[in-house]
Amino acid sequence: MLQETPKTTYLSDYRPPEYLIDQVDLRFYLDEAEARVHSVLSMQRNPAAENAGQSLRLQGEQLELLFITLNGDELKADAYTLDEEGVTIHQVPERFTLESSVRIKPQENTALEGLYQSGSMFCTQCEAEGFRKITWFLDRPDVMSRFTTTIVADRERYPILLSNGNLIDQELLEDGRHKVTWEDPFAKPAYLFALVAGDLRFIEDRFTTASGRDVDLRIYVESENIDKCDHAMESLKNSMAWDEQQYGREYDLDIFMIVAVNDFNMGAMENKGLNIFNSKYVLARPDTATDRDFQSIEGVIGHEYFHNWTGNRITCRDWFQLSLKEGLTVFRDQEFSAGMGSRGVKRIEDVRLLRAHQFAEDAGPMAHPIRPDSYIEINNFYTLTVYEKGAEVVRMQHNLLGAETYRKAMDLYFQRHDGQAVTTDDFVRCMADASGIDLAQFKRWYTQAGTPELQITGEYDATARSFTLTVQQSCPPTPGQDEKSPLHIPLAMGLLDQRGDDLPLRLEGEAEPVSESRILSLHRETERFTFIDIPEAPVPSLLRGFSAPVKLRYDYSDSELMFLMARDNDGFNRWDAAQTLMQRIILKRVANPGAPLPDGFVDAVRSALTDSVSDKALLVEVLTLPAESYLGDQMAQVDVVGIHTAREGFKSQLAAALRSDLMAVYEANREQGAYQPDPLSIGRRSLRNLCLSYLMQQDDAEVCQLCIDQYNAGHNMTDVMAAVSLLADRSGTESEQVLIGFQQRWKDDPLVLDKWFTVQAISKRPDALEQVKRLMKHPDFSITNPNKVRALVGAFCSANVIHFHAADGEGYAFLADRVLELDAINPQVAARMLRIMSRWRRYDPSRQSLMKHQFQRIIEHDGISKDLFEIASKSLEG
Ligand code: B3K
Ligand code: ZN
Numbered sequence: 001m002l003q004e005t006p007k008t009t010y011l012s013d014y015r016p017p018e019y020l021i022d023q024v025d026l027r028f029y030l031d032e033a034e035a036r037v038h039s040v041l042s043m044q045r046n047p048a049a050e051n052a053g054q055s056l057r058l059q060g061e062q063l064e065l066l067f068i069t070l071n072g073d074e075l076k077a078d079a080y081t082l083d084e085e086g087v088t089i090h091q092v093p094e095r096f097t098l099e100s101s102v103r104i105k106p107q108e109n110t111a112l113e114g115l116y117q118s119g120s121m122f123c124t125q126c127e128a129e130g131f132r133k134i135t136w137f138l139d140r141p142d143v144m145s146r147f148t149t150t151i152v153a154d155r156e157r158y159p160i161l162l163s164n165g166n167l168i169d170q171e172l173l174e175d176g177r178h179k180v181t182w183e184d185p186f187a188k189p190a191y192l193f194a195l196v197a198g199d200l201r202f203i204e205d206r207f208t209t210a211s212g213r214d215v216d217l218r219i220y221v222e223s224e225n226i227d228k229c230d231h232a233m234e235s236l237k238n239s240m241a242w243d244e245q246q247y248g249r250e251y252d253l254d255i256f257m258i259v260a261v262n263d264f265n266m267g268a269m270e271n272k273g274l275n276i277f278n279s280k281y282v283l284a285r286p287d288t289a290t291d292r293d294f295q296s297i298e299g300v301i302g303h304e305y306f307h308n309w310t311g312n313r314i315t316c317r318d319w320f321q322l323s324l325k326e327g328l329t330v331f332r333d334q335e336f337s338a339g340m341g342s343r344g345v346k347r348i349e350d351v352r353l354l355r356a357h358q359f360a361e362d363a364g365p366m367a368h369p370i371r372p373d374s375y376i377e378i379n380n381f382y383t384l385t386v387y388e389k390g391a392e393v394v395r396m397q398h399n400l401l402g403a404e405t406y407r408k409a410m411d412l413y414f415q416r417h418d419g420q421a422v423t424t425d426d427f428v429r430c431m432a433d434a435s436g437i438d439l440a441q442f443k444r445w446y447t448q449a450g451t452p453e454l455q456i457t458g459e460y461d462a463t464a465r466s467f468t469l470t471v472q473q474s475c476p477p478t479p480g481q482d483e484k485s486p487l488h489i490p491l492a493m494g495l496l497d498q499r500g501d502d503l504p505l506r507l508e509g510e511a512e513p514v515s516e517s518r519i520l521s522l523h524r525e526t527e528r529f530t531f532i533d534i535p536e537a538p539v540p541s542l543l544r545g546f547s548a549p550v551k552l553r554y555d556y557s558d559s560e561l562m563f564l565m566a567r568d569n570d571g572f573n574r575w576d577a578a579q580t581l582m583q584r585i586i587l588k589r590v591a592n593p594g595a596p597l598p599d600g601f602v603d604a605v606r607s608a609l610t611d612s613v614s615d616k617a618l619l620v621e622v623l624t625l626p627a628e629s630y631l632g633d634q635m636a637q638v639d640v641v642g643i644h645t646a647r648e649g650f651k652s653q654l655a656a657a658l659r660s661d662l663m664a665v666y667e668a669n670r671e672q673g674a675y676q677p678d679p680l681s682i683g684r685r686s687l688r689n690l691c692l693s694y695l696m697q698q699d700d701a702e703v704c705q706l707c708i709d710q711y712n713a714g715h716n717m718t719d720v721m722a723a724v725s726l727l728a729d730r731s732g733t734e735s736e737q738v739l740i741g742f743q744q745r746w747k748d749d750p751l752v753l754d755k756w757f758t759v760q761a762i763s764k765r766p767d768a769l770e771q772v773k774r775l776m777k778h779p780d781f782s783i784t785n786p787n788k789v790r791a792l793v794g795a796f797c798s799a800n801v802i803h804f805h806a807a808d809g810e811g812y813a814f815l816a817d818r819v820l821e822l823d824a825i826n827p828q829v830a831a832r833m834l835r836i837m838s839r840w841r842r843y844d845p846s847r848q849s850l851m852k853h854q855f856q857r858i859i860e861h862d863g864i865s866k867d868l869f870e871i872a873s874k875s876l877e878g
């Protein structure tokens with residue numbers, strides 16, 4: 001156990017900073033065994049802070065003091081107090097210069113926060129509170145300072161020395177070292193500070209902004225990866241153009257740099273002018289990266305680039321406001337990707353993610369609003385709720401205002417708050433002020449946790465020719481929030497006639513029908529909407545485009561769902577109807593394995609599959625079965641084995657019924673010509689590979705050969721991985737040969753090897769856990785590399801549902817062992833892994849007690865991090 005219970009930070013305790021740091025001059029001396037950081041802070045008492053005391057508190061962790069002076073005078077030992085979390089200087093004047101020098105050990109920093117070593121390079125990660133591991137500072141986002149950074153290091157080992165802003169000086173020193181100085185003209189919080197030193201290569205391009213300024217674009221990588229940067233560069237230029245066109249936002253420095261590193265806790269980081277990326281979101285070549293990788297790279301490059309305005313120029317006042325920058329920037333990157341690829345498919349993917357993972361978070365012990373009220377460790381709040389639900393909340397405002405007014409509101413936001421650290425309230429105020437819309441009730445979306453539910457019934461009155469929708473909203477209690485208030489929910493809907501055409505929608509009391517698809521604004525717990533002049537009983541199409549992040553309950557018959565699946569004019573709802581129907585079939589079979597398929601279902605799937613005009617990528621979404629974990633969420637108590645068996649059985653049954661169609665579609669979509677990651681080619685490949693995955697449901701030698709041939713043809717990594725992952729589900733020499741060959745072929749490419757680890761981790765083979773344990777000892781595995789841990793341990797525990805939840809509890813023990821092992825290395829990664837098990841109460845009593853036991857083991861373990869303590873203790877309480 002921890003020595004003392006870690007303290008909780010509350011939003012209600014927020015106070016403006018008592019001191020400000022106007023200017024920061026940093027000097028880094030990087031050596032093989034250690035680094036020295038020299039800092040000069042020009043500080044003043046904050047004129048806006050009432051009752052600022054005479055003493056100054058700076059954060060700092062794991063720093064060894066070399067010296068500290070105030071206005072040039074060395075501080076006497078009794079003038080300050082040092083502790084584990086910082087330094088307090090007892091008496092400071094109104095304005096002063098604080099100079100200090102500390103020793104740090106980046107080589108020993110396995111937590112990958114602060115300054116650390118990755119391979120042979122040094123890099124930093126400061127968000128949220130990592131800067132305090134570099135030097136003493138007011139490490140909070142509402143202290144914005146101008147930084148100048150000088151780096152001194154050996155010229156041969158570290159020819160490239162980078163920091164934020166523009167390069168203003170470089171000099172060769174006589175002792176084989178060199179020195180460079182960077183200056184960032186924009187005041188920024190310390191979490192956006194970055195430094196990189198290494199032997200790197202770069203590709204370079206240029207972007208001319210709308211106002212005619214030339215920006216130098218560079219992507220830095222280790223030399224062996226120099227041929228994998230083109231797609232990232234293309235994505236960057238597209239992002240820059242998109243932000244100009246859609247938001248009128250230009251880039252503001254002379255240079256924009258991206259650096260790819262192999263050891264990184266998350267996806268990437270938006271440091272001002274110097275984005276640092278997990279190499280997974282930069283490096284791609286058709287033979288090493290899948291279509292999905294190409295798309296993620298585009299999305300993450302966009303996301304980080306867009307932060308320059310939504311995050312950097314306008315930042316967060318405190319970490320409770322994280323969604324201010326993250327929700328908004330996710331919304332922006334979603335729209336960017338939608339514009340670059342297939343809009344409909346992108347929306348489906350985003351909703352699939354939200355429903356599968358954010359809804360689960362909202363229904364579990366870690367549930368929190370998009371603007372949380374408290375945290376123990378802020379790193380635990382970089383969640384799907386803050387990011388993805390946060391994006392939905394911005395999207396709803398976009399839709400309520402309409403595109404044009406939303407743009408005006410964003411212009412107002414940039415105009416009002418550029419250069420400031422603000423709150424989500426400030427953001428909503430801009431939306432309200434620019435539109436005149438009252439968003440007072442809407443703001444509850446920021447403070448209320450949990451997924452709202454809409455229970456809707458529809459009643460047709462043939463005599464009155466009217467159709468009435470009764471909508472009831474509710475939200476289940478979440479930890480610390482027993483009572484929920486009604487939200488302002490935009491419900492997009494239409495009514496379909498028998499032919500599938502949208503009926504004109506005229507509400508009682510309206511003179512004219514408004515339009516054929518409209519948004520109803522829900523405000524109260526129960527609302528009724530009566531549509532008149534409705535000539536026949538319609539089929540309602542509800543929550544079109546997923547207009548709000550809610551669960552919808554409407555008692556559709558199977559045939560109504562099939563009708564919507566075929567006819568709804570809203571593409572999202574066509575997909576959703578198919579998913580609902582498949583979910584219904586599978587769940588019915590959990591209770592009753594022999595339940596028949598609804599009449600006409602196989603034909604409906606066949607006609608979708610063989611309809612040559614339909615969008616292939618969309619069709620893939622329609623035919624992709626809901627994930628086991630998501631199906632589990634729909635049950636009062638998760639039946640792990642029942643769901644797995646029913647889902648596999650259903651897939652096999654469809655595969656058998658549609659074998660010849662699947663074969664024909666597979667053949668018709670063979671790869672033609674050179675690899676292109678454009679939406680049409682991606683759609684073709686993913687449809688072909690979906691067919692293959694259905695076909696491989698059966699033990700069919702012909703199909704198995706197809707799979708091996710596809711692997712051997714090796715056209716591109718998308719097709720190769722599709723084949724390898726299907727083969728990895730089987731035992732037998734052929735599969736083993738393929739896996740061995742794959743490892744041999746790619747042994748020098750860590751990102752490709754991650755894929756190799758993952759396909760084995762998520763294999764359906766009965767010995768999957770044994771295999772994972774064996775792979776942990778493989779020389780290419782490394783517990784200190786987060787990508788490897790996620791690829792093997794994370795993939796097994798989160799995606800191999802049936803094996804992770806094995807009745808003997810071995811999966812749970814494995815996870816807890818790894819979490820404890822990791823916690824000593826990298827608490828952020830450990831805490832993230834443990835979350836996988838946080839919803840243990842949803843399982844049967846035997847599994848519950850096995851999981852609970854592991855949580856207890858963890859919480860009783862000596863010296864666990866506060867990251868892990870928060871997840872374990874909340875999981876046990878919740
Ligand atoms: N802002 C970073 C995330 C930092 C996570 C710190 N634990 C990346 C992003 O959202 O763009
Ligand atoms: Zn972000």
